[in-house]
Amino acid sequence: MKDSKNIDIQQLKSQYPLLKKLTSLEEVFWLNSNFESFQSGIEKSPVTQEDVTDAEQRLKRFAPYIAKVFPETENTNGIIESPLVKIPSMKNYLEQAYQQPISGELMLKCDSHLPISGSIKARGGIYEVLKHAEELALEHQMLTLQDDYSVMDSDRFRSFFSQYSIAVGSTGNLGLSIGIMSAKLGFNVTVHMSADAKQWKKDLLRSKNVNVIEYEADYSKAVEEGRKQANKDPKCYFVDDENSSNLFLGYAVAASRLKRQLEDLEITIDKNHPLFVYLPCGVGGGPGGVSFGLKLLFQDHVHCFFAEPTHSPCMLLGLMTGLHDQISVQDVGIDNVTDADGLAVGRPSGFVSKAIEPFLSGIYTVSDAHLYQLLKALVDTEDIRLEPSALAGMIGPIKLLCNQTDYLTKHHIIEKIDQGTHIIWDTGGSMVPEEMMNEYYRKGLK
Ligand SMILES: *Cc1c(COP(=O)(O)O)cnc(C)c1O
Numbered sequence: 012m013k014d015s016k017n018i019d020i021q022q023l024k025s026q027y028p029l030l031k032k033l034t035s036l037e038e039v040f041w042l043n044s045n046f047e048s049f050q051s052g053i054e055k056s057p058v059t060q061e062d063v064t065d066a067e068q069r070l071k072r073f074a075p076y077i078a079k080v081f082p083e084t085e086n087t088n089g090i091i092e093s094p095l096v097k098i099p100s101m102k103n104y105l106e107q108a109y110q111q112p113i114s115g116e117l118m119l120k121c122d123s124h125l126p127i128s129g130s131i132k133a134r135g136g137i138y139e140v141l142k143h144a145e146e147l148a149l150e151h152q153m154l155t156l157q158d159d160y161s162v163m164d165s166d167r168f169r170s171f172f173s174q175y176s177i178a179v180g181s182t183g184n185l186g187l188s189i190g191i192m193s194a195k196l197g198f199n200v201t202v203h204m205s206a207d208a209k210q211w212k213k214d215l216l217r218s219k220n221v222n223v224i225e226y227e228a229d230y231s232k233a234v235e236e237g238r239k240q241a242n243k244d245p246k247c248y249f250v251d252d253e254n255s256s257n258l259f260l261g262y263a264v265a266a267s268r269l270k271r272q273l274e275d276l277e278i279t280i281d282k283n284h285p286l287f288v289y290l291p292c293g294v295g296g297g298p299g300g301v302s303f304g305l306k307l308l309f310q311d312h313v314h315c316f317f318a319e320p321t322h323s324p325c326m327l328l329g330l331m332t333g334l335h336d337q338i339s340v341q342d343v344g345i346d347n348v349t350d351a352d353g354l355a356v357g358r359p360s361g362f363v364s365k366a367i368e369p370f371l372s373g374i375y376t377v378s379d380a381h382l383y384q385l386l387k388a389l390v391d392t393e394d395i396r397l398e399p400s401a402l403a404g405m406i407g408p409i410k411l412l413c414n415q416t417d418y419l420t421k422h423h424i425i426e427k428i429d430q431g432t433h434i435i436w437d438t439g440g441s442m443v444p445e446e447m448m449n450e451y452y453r454k455g456l457k
Pocket residue numbers: 130131132184185291292293294295296297298299353354398400401438439440
């Protein structure tokens with residue numbers, strides 16, 4: 012299904028002039044020509060507000076269990092959520108370094124500091140495991156929807172779940188989330204790790220009794236092998252990052268939580284106060300789910316942009332050509348080699364690229380060297396430490412305000428931008444070992 016057709020690169024290049032820059036690994040900014048109004052886009056959507064609400068309620072049912080087994084979530088009563096903070100010193104740095112004023116407020120959504128697994132995957136990944144666990148427990152009359160789910164922290168439940176297994180393919184962070192959560196419930200869990208995955212993540216998982224299988228190849232291969240092995244075992248559930256509506260919905264729940272955080276800070280989003288969100292994109296589930304949730308709540312007042320490494324612009328390529336998951340970056344001669352390991356994906360999710368197409372404003376790419384510079388700057392200005400992938404959103408406001416005034420004019424926001432808010436979605440990093448973080452910082456010195 013996902014094999015690339017015979018792709019005629021020369022023809023694509025003449026049809027899409029941006030492809031030339033993309034294949035020469037220049038940073039680019041692409042505006043989505045299929046972007047449409049919320050009302051017309053939502054009519055085609057395979058997922059709905061009801062689906063997101065259902066996911067939100069499921070996470071509430073699990074909250075007493077989460078609070079019990081992960082004490083770091085006690086102060087949020089078992090809800091896995093991250094802070095939203097202002098970053099005025101970083102704003103100042105960006106304005107000076109790029110000689111571009113940033114109109115509006117600049118904020119950071121710190122998914123790097125999500126409890127349990129320290130990345131955006133603590134949303135979708137954990138949600139999908141919980142949903143599967145709930146289904147099994149309901150089906151076997153171990154549980155009713157009215158129960159206090161903290162009963163799952165028991166030998167009875169762990170021994171029940173130990174008859175089942177869960178598998179996933181990952182570049183690292185999804186594996187951490189699925190692995191930690193599944194092992195805690197008592198499942199047998201196997202994580203198929205691509206070559207990009209960091210050693211400390213594999214070590215951490217093994218210390219929690221997770222089976223880790225390593226591959227020399229990239230993410231797509233790890234997923235493919237994982238899927239193949241899981242399919243052989245009827246009691247094995249495969250978390251399919253390339254095609255999962257569950258992951259997508261787990262991510263989408265972020266939106267209503269963000270809305271409350273904005274309200275608490277007395278930040279208004281409406282016709283006269285636009286919201287801009289910049290999200291790092293790998294296979295697409297994380298940024299796609301979050302954006303979808305935000306569109307449901309803020310409709311045409313929110314503008315979502317994805318950020319990808321220059322070496323892995325898979326979503327941009329899939330959407331620009333309309334080929335979605337039928338094309339990979341390797342097909343056009345791009346290597347998918349980047350230090351932004353969370354984004355090292357050569358082929359986008361077919362489900363996400365189609366679901367998000369009407370709602371996504373655009374995608375830009377950013378080089379690894381640039382990510383390291385931003386990483387260092389954020390440490391220097393705000394004392395916040397992130398992994399390279401998580402910085403991809405940081406340059407978004409500069410790129411938008413500097414070069415994309417056409418977009419702002421077309422959508423009648425140029426005159427309101429001073430009253431707008433830019434949110435950089437920071438997707439991971441709080442669990443990175445200190446010496447590794449110091450190495451990242453040093454790379455930013457160059
Ligand atoms: C996975 C990941 C992303 C992107 O999420 P996708 O669902 O793969 O698009 C971004 N940043 C980090 C740190 C990640 O681990």
